[in-house]
Amino acid sequence: MKLVIKFLLIILIGLVFSCMHSKKSELQNLILFGLVDQSEWLFGKVEIKSNLDYPLVEPSGMALERGGKSIWIVDSGTHTVHLWNFNQGIAKVVLGKKGEMGSTNDMGTLARFSRPAKIALDDHSILISEENNHTIRRVYRRKDNQFLVQTFLGQAGTSGTANGGGISTQFNTPRGIYHLSGTIVIADSNNHALRLAYINDNSTALLGGLIGTSGTDDGSTNRQRTSSTARFNSPSEITYLRKNLNSNDPYDMRNIFVVDTGNHTIRKIKNVWVNDNTFSTGGGNAGSFEISTISGLAGTSGSNDGSLSEARFNAPESIVADEENAYLYVADTGNHVIRRINLLENKVTTIAGISGQSGYRDGASSQALFKNPKSIFLFKPYLLISDSGNGLIRELNLNSSVVRTVLGKP
Numbered sequence: 001m002k003l004v005i006k007f008l009l010i011i012l013i014g015l016v017f018s019c020m021h022s023k024k025s026e027l028q029n030l031i032l033f034g035l036v037d038q039s040e041w042l043f044g045k046v047e048i049k050s051n052l053d054y055p056l057v058e059p060s061g062m063a064l065e066r067g068g069k070s071i072w073i074v075d076s077g078t079h080t081v082h083l084w085n086f087n088q089g090i091a092k093v094v095l096g097k098k099g100e101m102g103s104t105n106d107m108g109t110l111a112r113f114s115r116p117a118k119i120a121l122d123d124h125s126i127l128i129s130e131e132n133n134h135t136i137r138r139v140y141r142r143k144d145n146q147f148l149v150q151t152f153l154g155q156a157g158t159s160g161t162a163n164g165g166g167i168s169t170q171f172n173t174p175r176g177i178y179h180l181s182g183t184i185v186i187a188d189s190n191n192h193a194l195r196l197a198y199i200n201d202n203s204t205a206l207l208g209g210l211i212g213t214s215g216t217d218d219g220s221t222n223r224q225r226t227s228s229t230a231r232f233n234s235p236s237e238i239t240y241l242r243k244n245l246n247s248n249d250p251y252d253m254r255n256i257f258v259v260d261t262g263n264h265t266i267r268k269i270k271n272v273w274v275n276d277n278t279f280s281t282g283g284g285n286a287g288s289f290e291i292s293t294i295s296g297l298a299g300t301s302g303s304n305d306g307s308l309s310e311a312r313f314n315a316p317e318s319i320v321a322d323e324e325n326a327y328l329y330v331a332d333t334g335n336h337v338i339r340r341i342n343l344l345e346n347k348v349t350t351i352a353g354i355s356g357q358s359g360y361r362d363g364a365s366s367q368a369l370f371k372n373p374k375s376i377f378l379f380k381p382y383l384l385i386s387d388s389g390n391g392l393i394r395e396l397n398l399n400s401s402v403v404r405t406v407l408g409k410p
Contacts, residue, residue, distance in 0.1 A: 048382065048395055048406050049089030056082075056408045059386040059393060061118035062377040063126075071377070071384070072119050073393065073407075074128065079113045081128065084393075084407060091407060094147060095128075095139065103133050103156030111149035113137070114156075118237065118375070122179040122199060127152065129174040129186065134159045136174060136186065136197070153186075153197055153204070161191060161211040166202040171195070172212075175317075176237030176259075180272075185256065187235040194235060194258065194269075196225060207256075208232060208269060208291050216263055216298035220288040230291035233262030233298075237375075239328065240272070241321040241343075257294075257328055259316040265296035266313070266330065266341065295341060295348060303335045303355035311348035313339070318375045318386075329383055331373040338365075338373065338385065338396065352385075352396050352403055360390050360410060368403035370394065 057077025064071055065083065073082040073091070079102075081095035094108055102112025114132035121127070126139040126147075135154035139147050153169045160170030174195075176187035184197040185207060193209035205225035209215075215231025222228070236259050256269040270290040295308040302312025314334030321328055328341040329351075337353030352365040359369035371389025378384075383396040384406075392408035 048086045050404070050406045051084075051089040051091060052405060052407075053409060054091050054407055056391045056393070058374075058388045058391060059408070060374045060388055061116070061129075062375055062384060062386060062393075063119045063121055064377070064379065066121065071379075072121075072126065073386075074116045074119050076115045076117060076131070076388075077391070079115060081113070081116060081119065086406070095149060101132070103135070103151070105137075105150050107149070108147045111137075117175045118177045120177045120179045120184070122184070123182075127177050127179065127184060129177045130156075131173045131175065131189075133157060134171045134173065136171075136177065136184070153202070159190070163195075163204050163206065163211070165204050169195075169197070169204045176235065178238040178240065180240060185238045187238055187258065189234045189236060189261070192232045192234060192262075194232065194238070207289065208258075208267075209235075214262065216293075218292045220290050222288055225289075228289075228291070230267075232258070232260050232267070235259065235267075236261040236317040237319050239319045239321040241323055241326070241328070243323050243326045243343075257319055257321065259319045259330060260293075260296075260298075261315050261317055261333075263293075263296070263298040264301045264313045264315060264334075265293050265298050266316070266319070266328070268292050268294045301334060303332075303337070303350075305339075305349050306347070308341070308346045308348060311339075311341075318373070320376050320378045320383075322378055322380075329376055329378060331376045331385065333372050333374055336370045336372065336389075338370075338376065338383065351401070352383075358389065360387075360392075362394075362404045363402065365396060365401040365403050368394075368396075 060076040061074035070085045078098040080093045083094045084091035096113045101114040104112040117129045117131050119128050128137045133156040136152045138152035154171050155167050159172040162170040171188050173190035175189045178185045186195040188195045191211045192214040193211045194207040196205040196207050208228050208230045209232040214233040217231045219229030242254050258267040260267045295311050296313045301314040304312045316330050317333040318331035326343040330339040332339050335355045336358045337350050340349050340351045353370045358371040361369040370387050373385050374388040375386035381399045385394040387394045395406045
């Protein structure tokens with residue numbers, strides 16, 4: 001009798017494992033062919049819970065915390081940095097103190113900032129640009145889950161053009177900051193230049209522009225990253241797209257895109273290869289970095305949709321890439337709208353807001369109103385928007401084209 005029971009148990013276990021394997025294979029096949037939303041299967045369905053009783057003044061930058069459950073929010077207006085657990089709808093100040101400006105390096109809320117602007121995460125820390133202090137701060141998370149703030153680049157209160165590395169480097173109102181495998185790209189806005197910083201030795205270099213001089217010219221930066229014939233006018237933010245956009249040109253891939261705010265244009269730095277703390281170009285003009293204008297007309301603001309050459313912008317301040325679709329999303333700040341650039345179709349479309357109308361209204365994206373949106377963050381299927389003029393974080397559902405407020409007091 002015991003042998004029979006044993007035999008039946010073995011058969012039953014075999015059937016269970018066979019069923020599990022079959023279901024797993026079935027699920028893998030569904031994922032392979034795109035019939036299952038992988039984000040829901042792997043991480044649980046993304047749900048952003050609103051908190052409409054949390055005060056923000058001028059949110060200006062966002063980044064996803066490691067683990068994917070919280071978002072960092074920079075509030076320039078209160079000189080603070082917040083951490084928002086969007087699954088719970090809970091936010092709190094973790095860096096700086098509301099209403100107190102300064103440059104103190106210390107733990108968490110004991111540290112002081114002066115108009116922090118943008119935020120990015122590298123492999124080991126958090127990077128924050130500061131407009132008024134003209135610095136890049138670096139934040140380390142300790143084992144006790146406390147945050148230590150230090151000055152990484154620049155000297156608080158001193159603006160300038162020096163490319164010395166570490167605290168000898170000088171900026172003038174740095175804004176956009178983007179981490180690429182050990183290299184940081186910085187939009188040094190009032191110096192009208194794109195700067196590079198290397199985390200392993202704190203050294204710096206030039207990616208584009210003539211530091212301290214504005215202009216509109218396309219051109220190139222030499223391979224040594226010491227001089228450039230291209231010119232910018234108050235660039236604000238940077239993004240990176242690895243997708244090959246033109247099969248006839250093997251070098252038209254891995255591009256950096258820049259919102260050149262003062263010129264009302266979108267710029268491209270072609271074929272930038274980044275890996276293991278190296279930053280180089282894979283080809284083209286003797287290894288130089290080629291810089292071009294892909295949309296907008298330098299010195300001319302406007303709101304036209306259409307082809308890349310027909311489209312016009314008004315002081316855009318934020319840009320983010322959707323690599324899967326070869327889209328660029330742009331916060332067209334002066335027009336109070338969100339735009340989408342389809343790089344495969346060479347087309348620009350307004351996807352949220354009404355050009356030239358500022359205000360506050362949730363609902364259908366075509367009727368929603370914003371006021372000076374300064375930062376956007378792609379978290380599919382959502383585009384999160386720092387609606388800076390309204391002191392809010394808004395959510396655009398890219399599937400349903402509906403806008404709602406998720407953080408802040410309307």
